[in-house]
Amino acid sequence: MTNEEYPYDMMQVVLVTRDGKRLEIEARVGALLFVDVERDDCCVSCDAQAWDKVPGMRRRAVRSLMDALHETVPLLTDR
Numbered sequence: 001m002t003n004e005e006y007p008y009d010m011m012q013v014v015l016v017t018r019d020g021k022r023l024e025i026e027a028r029v030g031a032l033l034f035v036d037v038e039r040d041d042c043c044v045s046c047d048a049q050a051w052d053k054v055p056g057m058r059r060r061a062v063r064s065l066m067d068a069l070h071e072t073v074p075l076l077t078d079r
Helices: 056-077
Strands: 010-016 022-028 032-039 042-050
Touching: 010 056, 022 056, 032 056
Parallel strands: none
Antiparallel strands: 010 022, 022 032, 032 042
16 A cells, blocks of 8 residues: 555544443554554553555455545534
8 A cells, every 4th residue: 555545644543432442443554554452541452564464355454444434534524
């Protein structure tokens, strides 16, 4: 993935459940895919991979998520 393919350098998504569990997904274009799971302010799982080493299906899933967020967030801010 290059900057020509996407108009942003980094995308970060943080999801929080009602019981306080946090899931952070961060994708840095051409560099790193980082997934961090926290519970009660303590990291319970952490996974980081160089973008070139991410399996093809996972890379496509992340790209789809990034595309969907890139298209949706402006719609939410207009409201």
